[in-house]
Amino acid sequence: xxxxxxxxxxxxxxxxxxxxxxxxxxxxxxxxxxxxxxxxxxxxxxxxxxxxxxxxxxxxxxxxxxxxxxxxxxxxxxxxxxxxxxxxxxxxxxxxxxxxxxxxxxxxxxxxxxxxxxxxxxxxxxxxxxxxxxxxxxxxxxxxxxxxxxxxxxxxxxxxxxxxxxxxxxxxxxxxxxxxxxxxxxxxxxxxxxxxxxxxxxxxxxxxxxxxxxxxxxxxxxxxxxxxxxxxxxxxxxxxxxxxxxxxxxxxxxxxxxxxxxxxxxxxxxxxxxxxxxxxxxxxxxxxxxxxxxxxxxxxxxxxxxxxxxxxxxxxxxxxxxxxxxxxxxxxxxxxxxxxxxxxxxxxxxxxxxxxxxxxxxxxxxxxxxxxxxxxxxxxxxxxxxxxxxxxxxxxxxxxxxxx
Numbered sequence: 513x514x515x516x517x518x519x520x521x522x523x524x525x526x527x528x529x530x531x532x533x534x535x536x537x538x539x540x541x542x543x544x545x546x547x548x549x550x551x552x553x554x555x556x557x558x559x560x561x562x563x564x565x566x567x568x569x570x571x572x573x574x575x576x577x578x579x580x581x582x583x584x585x586x587x588x589x590x591x592x593x594x595x596x597x598x599x600x601x602x603x604x605x606x607x608x609x610x611x612x613x614x615x616x617x618x619x620x621x622x623x624x625x626x627x628x629x630x631x632x633x634x635x636x637x638x639x640x641x642x643x644x645x646x647x648x649x650x651x652x653x654x655x656x657x658x659x660x661x662x663x664x665x666x667x668x669x670x671x672x673x674x675x676x677x678x679x680x681x682x683x684x685x686x687x688x689x690x691x692x693x694x695x696x697x698x699x700x701x702x703x704x705x706x707x708x709x710x711x712x713x714x715x716x717x718x719x720x721x722x723x724x725x726x727x728x729x730x731x732x733x734x735x736x737x738x739x740x741x742x743x744x745x746x747x748x749x750x751x752x753x754x755x756x757x758x759x760x761x762x763x764x765x766x767x768x769x770x771x772x773x774x775x776x777x778x779x780x781x782x783x784x785x786x787x788x789x790x791x792x793x794x795x796x797x798x799x800x801x802x803x804x805x806x807x808x809x810x811x812x813x814x815x816x817x818x819x820x821x822x823x824x825x826x827x828x829x830x831x832x833x834x835x836x837x838x839x840x841x842x843x844x845x846x847x848x849x850x851x852x853x854x855x856x857x858x859x860x861x862x863x864x865x866x867x868x869x870x871x872x873x874x875x876x877x878x879x880x881x882x883x884x885x886x887x888x889x890x891x892x893x894x895x896x897x898x899x900x901x902x903x904x905x906x907x908x909x910x911x912x913x914x915x916x
Contacts, residue, residue: 513811518777523769524805526798527900531585536772537758547726547752548578554688556718556747558734561754562891564798567728568694570754572604575690575726581602584610587692587728592706596713600668603691603717604630607675624682626674626718633663654749676722688724696729698736699892711741731893756795759787765797781807782821782852791855792903794891803903822907829908837909838879840887849878850887853899854910861897 513521529537545674547557553576569585575583584606594602607631612620623630679689695701702710718725727733734751737744749842757765763786766779779786781804793799810828811817818823840847852860865872879899882888887905891898901910 514808516812516815517776517780517808519770519774519779523766523773523779524801524808526801528566528572528587530572533772534573534577536765536768537567537573538571538768539761540573540754543570543752543754544574544577547574547750550750551575551581551690551724551726552578552687554721554724555749556727557742557750558732558737559726559728559754560731560751562756562794562796563697563700563730564793564796565754565756566727566797569756571692571694571726571728572881575692577774580687581690582610582679582687583692585613587694589695590693590701590710591695592710594713596717597663597665597668599714600672600717601634601663601852602849604668604671604675605634606691607679607689607856608634611679624678626678628670630671630675633667644725671718673722676720680722689722690726692723692726692728694728696727696732696733698730700730703742704736707736708740711737711744715741715744715747717872718744744851756825757797759790759795762786762790762795762797762800778806780819782819785820785822785825788822789903792900792906794858799903805909806904821899825907829904831908833905833908837905840885846878846882846887849875850882850901853879853882853888854901856904857900857906859899861899864899 514523525687550557559571561567571587575581581658586606588602588606590599593893608620608627611627614620615623617875621631676689696707696710698704717723727903731753734748737748739745763779770777770779786804789803793803807820807825807828811820811824840850849864849868851871852864856867858865859867861872861875865875870876879888879890879897883890887902889900889902891900
C-alpha cells in the first residue's frame with residue numbers, strides 16, 4: 513500500500529513492543545537498566561505517564577530483555593470490576609500458558625503436577641483457552657467473576673505459592689516472576705474509588721514473595737497509591753515517570769521500523785508537520801501514529817503527492833471536521849471556549865480563565881463537555897489542568913497558522 517514511498521504498510525502499527533520485536537524499541541536505555549536491576553529482586557515498580565507515551569512497551573522491554581526473568585508473554589490488562597480471586601486466577605492462567613509455551617503443553621502437563629492441577633481446575637470452569645485477553649481467557653464482567661468464584665479462594669492462594677516455588681526451582685533461581693499490570697489509568701478505565709478498591713483487593717497478592725510487579729498507569733499513579741492506599745504504597749520500591757520520547761527519537765523510531773522491514777524509504781511527511789503533530793500530542797507516540805496513518809491512507813493513492821505537507825493535512829482534516837465544527841458553533845459558550853483553546857494549545861486553566869473572563873466552575877463544566885464530545889483533551893499535571901484541542905481539528909482549522 514505504501515510502497516510508493518518505500519515504507520512498510522505496518523509503519524504505524526501502534527501495538528506495544530513485545531517479546532518478538534524488542535529491537536524496535538527506542539530510548540529510555542538508562543531506565544531499562546535501572547529497572548532490570550531493581551526487578552532482579554522482589555520489587556513493586558510503578559511506570560506512570562501520559563497515555564500513549566510507551567509505558568507498556570517500556571515494561572515489556574524491561575521484563576523480556578534480561579535473561580533469567582520468567583514472565584508471561586503479554587501484559588495483564590486490568591479491569592476495575594476484578595476482585596482478588598479473579599486477579600489471582602488471571603495471573604495463574606497466564607503463568608501456566610507461558611510454562612506450556614516453553615515446555616510444550618504435553619510435556620508441561622506431564623512434568624509438573626501443579627501445572628496439570630491448575631490446568632484441570634481452570635479448564636473445568638472454562639477459565640482457560642477462551643482466547644479473549646492477553647492472559648488467554650475470558651474477562652467479561654459477569655463471566656470472569658462468576659467463573660473465578662467457582663474456585664475456592666484458599667486453593668487460589670495455594671496455587672500462587674506453589675507455582676512460585678516451582679518456577680524458582682526450575683526457571684529463575686533467584687529472580688522473582690515478573691508480572692506486568694496494564695491499563696490502571698485514573699479517569700479512563702478506573703475512577704479514583706475503583707482504583708482504591710482494586711488495589712485494596714490485590715494488596716496481599718502483591719506481597720507474594722515469589723513475584724515482582726510492573727504496574728503501568730497514567731500520571732500521578734504512584735503518589736495517588738501512596739496517599740490513598742498506604743498498605744500498597746508501602747510496597748512500592750520505585751516510581752518511574754515515563755516521559756515522552758524527544759522528537760529526534762520519534763524520527764529514529766520511524767526509521768527503525770522502515771529499516772527492520774528491509775525498505776529504504778523515508779516517512780513522507782514534511783518535518784515541520786511531524787513536529788507540529790508531536791507538539792500537539794505532547795509526544796504521545798500512539799497519537800502520532802494514529803494521525804500519521806490517517807494521512808498516509810488519505811494520500812497513498814494520489815500519485816502527485818510525494819511529500820505530505822501541512823496544507824495537505826489542513827485540507828484533509830478541514831473536510832473531515834467541518835460537520836463537527838458546524839455542530840459546535842450552535843452552542844456559543846462551548847465554541848467560544850474551544851476557539852480560545854484552539855488559539856492557545858496547551859493553555860493552563862488559570863490562564864484560560866483570564867483569556868475568557870469566565871468563572872472557573874463554568875469553565876470546568878464547559879471544558880468537560882468539550883472533552884466528552886472529543887473536541888479537546890485535558891491533561892492533568894501536578895494539580896493543574898492543561899487544555900489541548902483535538903489534533904485533527906487543530907490541523908484542519910488552525911494548522912500552520914491558517915485559520916479557516
